[in-house]
Amino acid sequence: MSTINNSRRNFIKHSGIALLGSSLPISLVELAFAETTQNFSFAYISDSHIQHIKGAEFVRNWDQGLKRAVAEANLLTPKPDFVIFGGDLAQLGTKEELDHGAEMLSALSPKVHHVMGEHDYYLDLGEYWEKLFGPQYYSFDHKGVHFVVLNSIRTYDEWTYKRWPTNVQRMAEMAGLDNPNGSPFMVGDEQRKWLKADLAKIPKTTPVVVFSHSPLQKIYKGWNFWTEDAEQIQAMLKPFKQASVIYGHVHQIQYNQIGNISFNSVMATAWPWPYPQAYAQAEQYLPKLTVPMNRADPFFERDATGWQFINMANGRVDMHFSLDSNNSRTVGFNKSKKRPEDTVYPSEAKRTAPQTHY
Amino acid sequence: MFKANITMKTALLGSLLVFANASIADEFTDADVKRWEQQFMDTVKQGRELWTSPKLGNNGVVCAQCHPNAANTHPETYPKFQKQLGKVAPLWEMINWCLKNPLEGQPLAADDPKMIALQAYVTHERRGVKLEPGKH
Amino acid sequence: MRFIIVLTLSITSLFAYAQFVTGNADTKPSPGTIKQQSNPKPMLGLPPLIIPVDNPQTQAKIELGNKLFHDKRFSIDGTVSCSNCHDDNKAFTDNLPVSLGNNGKFGTRNAPTVINAAYNKVQFWDGREPDLESQSKQPLINPVEHGLSDYKPLLTIVQTDPEYVTAFKSVFNINEKAITMDYVAKAIASFERTVLSGNSAFDRYYFKGDKTALSEAQMRGLQVFLGQGRCVSCHVIENDQALFTDSKFHNIGIGINQIQQDVPKLAEAFLAAKNKGANVDISVLSDKKSSELGRFAVTDVLSEVGAFKTPTLRDIELTAPYMHDGSLKNLNDVVKHYNNGGVTKVGDPVNPYLSGGIRPLKLDNNQIDDLVAFLKALTGSKAANLAAKEN
Numbered sequence: 001m002s003t004i005n006n007s008r009r010n011f012i013k014h015s016g017i018a019l020l021g022s023s024l025p026i027s028l029v030e031l032a033f034a035e036t037t038q039n040f041s042f043a044y045i046s047d048s049h050i051q052h053i054k055g056a057e058f059v060r061n062w063d064q065g066l067k068r069a070v071a072e073a074n075l076l077t078p079k080p081d082f083v084i085f086g087g088d089l090a091q092l093g094t095k096e097e098l099d100h101g102a103e104m105l106s107a108l109s110p111k112v113h114h115v116m117g118e119h120d121y122y123l124d125l126g127e128y129w130e131k132l133f134g135p136q137y138y139s140f141d142h143k144g145v146h147f148v149v150l151n152s153i154r155t156y157d158e159w160t161y162k163r164w165p166t167n168v169q170r171m172a173e174m175a176g177l178d179n180p181n182g183s184p185f186m187v188g189d190e191q192r193k194w195l196k197a198d199l200a201k202i203p204k205t206t207p208v209v210v211f212s213h214s215p216l217q218k219i220y221k222g223w224n225f226w227t228e229d230a231e232q233i234q235a236m237l238k239p240f241k242q243a244s245v246i247y248g249h250v251h252q253i254q255y256n257q258i259g260n261i262s263f264n265s266v267m268a269t270a271w272p273w274p275y276p277q278a279y280a281q282a283e284q285y286l287p288k289l290t291v292p293m294n295r296a297d298p299f300f301e302r303d304a305t306g307w308q309f310i311n312m313a314n315g316r317v318d319m320h321f322s323l324d325s326n327n328s329r330t331v332g333f334n335k336s337k338k339r340p341e342d343t344v345y346p347s348e349a350k351r352t353a354p355q356t357h358y
Numbered sequence: 359m360f361k362a363n364i365t366m367k368t369a370l371l372g373s374l375l376v377f378a379n380a381s382i383a384d385e386f387t388d389a390d391v392k393r394w395e396q397q398f399m400d401t402v403k404q405g406r407e408l409w410t411s412p413k414l415g416n417n418g419v420v421c422a423q424c425h426p427n428a429a430n431t432h433p434e435t436y437p438k439f440q441k442q443l444g445k446v447a448p449l450w451e452m453i454n455w456c457l458k459n460p461l462e463g464q465p466l467a468a469d470d471p472k473m474i475a476l477q478a479y480v481t482h483e484r485r486g487v488k489l490e491p492g493k494h
Numbered sequence: 495m496r497f498i499i500v501l502t503l504s505i506t507s508l509f510a511y512a513q514f515v516t517g518n519a520d521t522k523p524s525p526g527t528i529k530q531q532s533n534p535k536p537m538l539g540l541p542p543l544i545i546p547v548d549n550p551q552t553q554a555k556i557e558l559g560n561k562l563f564h565d566k567r568f569s570i571d572g573t574v575s576c577s578n579c580h581d582d583n584k585a586f587t588d589n590l591p592v593s594l595g596n597n598g599k600f601g602t603r604n605a606p607t608v609i610n611a612a613y614n615k616v617q618f619w620d621g622r623e624p625d626l627e628s629q630s631k632q633p634l635i636n637p638v639e640h641g642l643s644d645y646k647p648l649l650t651i652v653q654t655d656p657e658y659v660t661a662f663k664s665v666f667n668i669n670e671k672a673i674t675m676d677y678v679a680k681a682i683a684s685f686e687r688t689v690l691s692g693n694s695a696f697d698r699y700y701f702k703g704d705k706t707a708l709s710e711a712q713m714r715g716l717q718v719f720l721g722q723g724r725c726v727s728c729h730v731i732e733n734d735q736a737l738f739t740d741s742k743f744h745n746i747g748i749g750i751n752q753i754q755q756d757v758p759k760l761a762e763a764f765l766a767a768k769n770k771g772a773n774v775d776i777s778v779l780s781d782k783k784s785s786e787l788g789r790f791a792v793t794d795v796l797s798e799v800g801a802f803k804t805p806t807l808r809d810i811e812l813t814a815p816y817m818h819d820g821s822l823k824n825l826n827d828v829v830k831h832y833n834n835g836g837v838t839k840v841g842d843p844v845n846p847y848l849s850g851g852i853r854p855l856k857l858d859n860n861q862i863d864d865l866v867a868f869l870k871a872l873t874g875s876k877a878a879n880l881a882a883k884e885n
Contacts, residue, residue: 051418059417060853061460064846071846072796077762176410178426223426271423274430280487281427295430298460299442299727302797302850324797324850325742353494358432444720444731458722 039314040143043073043110045307046086046248047268049119050101052094061301062091065269066104069307072322074109076309081142082110086248086266087117087153087213093171095128102132113140117213117248118153118185118224123171125160126151137191139198145207145312148198152187152212152227152247159183177223177273184221185214186228192236199236207242207315216245217256217263220276220284225250237261242315252304253321255331256287257339263287264319264331264340272296272304275357291345293321293329294354300325398478405479408472415461421476424460428483435493446492449477537692537874539701541735543612549627549680551687558661559685562678568634568648570641571596576633576682579605585812586689591820596641602778602785604820607813609874610806612687615741619802619818622774622792626683631675632775639779645675652678691808691874699871701734708871715868718861723832725865727851728804738807738872743798744849747836748817749786750800754845756783757799764791788818799847811870825866833857 048066051059073083085105090097098120105112114133116126126136136151154160160183164170173181187195202208210216216233219225227233237243237260244262251273254265275292276284296304302324311318316333319340323329327344334341345351409428412418425431436449442459443451450473454465466473536542545551562568566575579593580586586608588594593601603619611617617629633639634648642648652658653670662673665681696716699707708716719725729738753760764784768774774792778785785791789798802818816822822831822838831838835854836845857865 049423053418059419061419061850064844064848064850067846068848071757072799075758075761075796075799176422178422179410273424273426276429278429279427280484297441297727298424298456299724300850301460301853305850306797322796326797328795357430358493439733441730442727444726445733459724 039312040081041076041078041309041311043076043080043083043307043309044086044246044266045069045073045083045105045269046115046266047088047117047251047270048101048104049088049091049268049270050097050104051091052096052100058097058100059091062270063100063104065271065302065305066101068302068324069269070104070107073307073309074107080110080309083108083112084211084246085112085114086211086246087115088119088248088268088270089114089117090120092175093120093123093129098128098132113147113149113211115149115211115213115248116151116153118174119171121151121153122160122174123167137194143312145209145315146199146202148195148208148210150187150191150195150210150212150216150233152214152216153185153224153249154188154191155183155186155228182224184226184228185224187212187216187233188229192229192232195233195236199240202240204239205241207244207312208237208240209244209246209312209317210237212245212247214249215247215254215263215265217258217287219250219254219286220282222279222282222284223273223276225276225284234258234261244317246310246317246319253293253329253331254287254290255319255340255342256289262317262333262340264317266308266319267293267304267306267321267323269305269307271301278357289339289341291342291351292355292357293323294326294352295357297325401475401478402482403479404472405475405477405482408476409479414472415457415463417462419461421456421461428480431480431484432493433477433481433484434487434489435491438492438494449480453477453480537690537697539694539697539736540610540690540692541613541737543687543690545687546625546627549683551684552665554661555665555681555684556688557685558658558665559681559683561657561661562652562682563685565651567651568640568642569596570643574640576630579633579639580608585609585809587813589814591815593639595636595639599638599641601636601638602780602782603818604815606805607809608686608689609691609809610689610737612690613737613806614739614803616803620778620789620792621743621803622778626686627676627679630679630682630686636775636779648678649673649675691876693875694808694873695871696868697736700731700736709867711864711867712871713868714861715864715866715871718857718865719868722857722861723829723855723865724851724853725832729807739804741804743789743801743803744851745788745798745800745845745847746802746817746852747800747831747845747848748802748821748838749819750788750845750847751837751842753783753786754843757787757847760784761787761790761799765794768794785819797847800845801847801849807869808872809874811873825869826862829857829862829865833862 045066049062050066051062053059073080089101089105116129116136120126120129130136137149139146139148141147160170164173173179174183176182199208210233212227214227215225216227216230218227218230237245240260243260244264246264246266248266248268250265251268251271252265252275253267254263256263272293275286276282277286293304304323304326306321306323306326309320309322311320313333318332319330321329321331329345330343331340332343333339345355408414409421412420414420421428433449436452437446439445440447440452440455442455450468453473453476457463457465563576566573566578568575574596579588581588587605590605592603593605595601606619611626617623617626623629623632635642635644652662652673659670662668662670662677666677668677695707695712698704699713700716720731728740728742728744730736730740731738750757760783764777764787767777768791778787778791786800789801789803790796810825814824816825816828822828827838832852833855834840836848836852837843
């Protein structure tokens with residue numbers, strides 16, 4: 001619950017820009033607006049897991065999360081240029097869930113670009129989702145930045161097409177995060193071929209931002225905080241001067257830097273997930289850079305959930321997390337260290353008790 | 359060293375006495391251990407099924423949705439002060455809080471086989487972690 | 495008559511605190527001394543009270559604060575003292591929906607009780623002041639409360655009225671010219687730190703094991719409070735104490751529900767005005783709609799739109815009407831509002847900024863009655879005596 005300090009307020013007054021409700025520290029604001037080209041913002045909402053009970057009944061908790069994110073995102077001034085929905089709009093991929101989610105998202109004033117999540121996909125392999133939201137992978141350009149959307153939650157054909165007697169069971173098996181019957185996520189040959197061709201058209205100096213549902217890096221296979229062909233995608237992004245990957249799925253704050261590629265996760269609006277190290281029985285590779293988010297009090301259903309507001313600062317992403325019942329967090333790209341860094345909790349000494357996970 | 363030897367001899371003598379009169383001791387065989395461990399693991403398995411069952415509560419939400427592999431349940435820290443209950447509480451009372459709240463269902467009795475199975479699963483997933491009652 | 499009751503109350507309070515009230519005049523602490531002191535024997539159910547090191551409790555200071563608290567001359571029209579809205583006879587509230595200030599002007603918020611305000615981590619419904627000292631200065635210069643344009647008229651009185659001159663001299667060891675608002679605020683805060691409530695029927699039942707202290711209905715109500723009612727997560731009870739507040743801010747669907755459509759424009763306009771230097775204290779008490787932005791008006795944090803501080807529930811029976819805008823007449827209406835999941839009338843739209851802790855409770859009418867009965871067991875022994883005298 002940080003307060004906007006006076007220097008920042010003066011800055012805002014002079015620049016004529018009011019960042020509603022953000023608590024961007026002044027250094028970051030300067031970074032964001034130091035050069036005037038290519039600076040804009042967009043909002044990112046993800047992992048709403050709208051869950052149908054029966055008839056017109058949906059799980060209220062998850063509904064409230066999405067409604068809140070939409071209402072808060074609509075308070076931003078100036079308006080974000082667009083909104084990304086990062087996948088897992090539904091819990092079990094049904095028409096009821098996707099329709100209900102789409103209806104709540106329709107209250108957003110800017111245009112929404114969608115990313116496919118496994119909970120949206122494995123019932124009908126994205127058929128109904130495509131009707132509502134368009135193609136499963138695509139790219140677009142905005143103010144000098146090349147944006148790519150991938151469906152990163154596909155898996156081996158054997159698992160998808162042969163393993164399960166019904167679509168409903170296939171969906172249910174993939175919906176359990178820790179289900180040993182699941183299968184690792186991947187982008188797959190078809191999309192990698194497309195991506196290669198898509199990126200070939202772009203000058204290497206153009207900033208590239210990739211949106212995927214799963215992390216395009218390998219963190220913990222047991223919960224699919226993982227993409228099987230991550231290295232191959234990373235290799236395709238390597239030649240670019242500035243590349244960023246923003247992903248959902250993990251329901252927690254993560255960030256990393258691999259070579260020239262920045263990785264940032266986004267929060268869920270539905271519920272938070274434990275960091276993988278909280279599972280005592282398995283090895284995991286949470287990026288060392290990451291300062292964990294606070295542990296949640298389950299009474300406050302929105303605790304440790306949230307959405308984000310992203311500043312594109314000259315080709316780099318600065319993530320501003322709007323967290324309920326929690327201090328807002330900002331993870332900005334540190335130019336001198338060449339990696340994302342939390343602007344409030346960069347050191348061990350600054351961490352608060354609820355940020356300790358065990 | 360000398361003392362230790364004495365102790366060992368006493369212990370040996372003790373076990374000989376036990377052998378001499380099997381009916382008064384808690385003696386069990388490898389086969390017993392295997393069977394009991396199997397029974398425990400069956401309970402763990404039942405617990406895992408409940409942990410992932412949409413039928414445990416009333417709204418289809420399952421425990422594993424927020425707690426994959428029962429992570430962040432911290433069974434080793436109970437009993438501890440639980441804000442949601444306003445008192446120092448054992449794990450099973452917090453499980454009931456979750457059943458009533460996120461799952462919008464009915465609580466279980468402390469000795470309900472389902473409650474025992476849930477605790478067996480949660481604790482099994484956290485095996486090897488040292489006990490730290492009261493930790494936050 | 496009122497003065498006598500006030501005096502009685504203060505003396506009772508002082509009795510409880512005899513052990514930590516010191517007879518010394520204010521002295522600056524030497525470096526390295528402890529930062530705070532606390533009363534060693536708090537009332538049953540209350541934690542030790544933390545006293546700021548630069549404002550220790552003394553009997554003379556408390557008496558001075560009491561006098562200042564009740565002085566109507568500190569207002570534009572000579573009718574408003576602190577006790578107008580924080581009336582000793584009304585459990586330190588005014589029993590009005592929103593407070594009546596100078597010249598018949600109404601504010602936008604329900605007068606919060608002074609009872610146990612000493613334990614608050616921040617003051618005012620939106621927490622815009624950190625402590626009693628800083629809080630006590632604001633209503634004096636708010637146009638809809640005491641209405642003074644600045645502190646000069648008040649300081650002139652305390653610097654010339656011989657009784658005050660003598661009192662400030664003996665309490666703070668300063669001459670009349672040196673009396674500033676900081677001293678006035680310290681004295682008022684010291685008085686307010688004696689307005690405490692504990693040792694209720696609930697406390698005797700819960701912390702002392704007196705099974706006769708609560709009725710059957712109240713005991714059932716306590717279980718609703720701890721369980722299905724989900725009350726305890728914000729109105730905190732712990733193993734050995736209960737302040738009935740988490741000192742946090744929550745949007746519970748009061749006030750904000752009526753202005754949901756206006757929030758985007760309202761929030762933008764409010765922040766624009768604030769960035770140009772508008773006074774938050776004046777804005778939120780003069781403009782009903784701005785008032786409903788709640789904690790957001792103070793922090794600019796989106797997740798605090800429409801959020802207000804969790805009030806204590808001690809002496810709650812005596813502080814009707816309820817909620818930050820006084821919109822609910824009785825405790826039954828309050829419980830029903832929560833039972834509906836944050837809407838006063840069933841079927842009204844839930845506001846999207848609603849706290850994640852608020853959802854429908856599915857309490858039946860018997861449970862609601864039991865819960866209300868339980869809330870009436872939180873009346874402190876002092877207030878209970880007071881209520882008895884009044885009757």
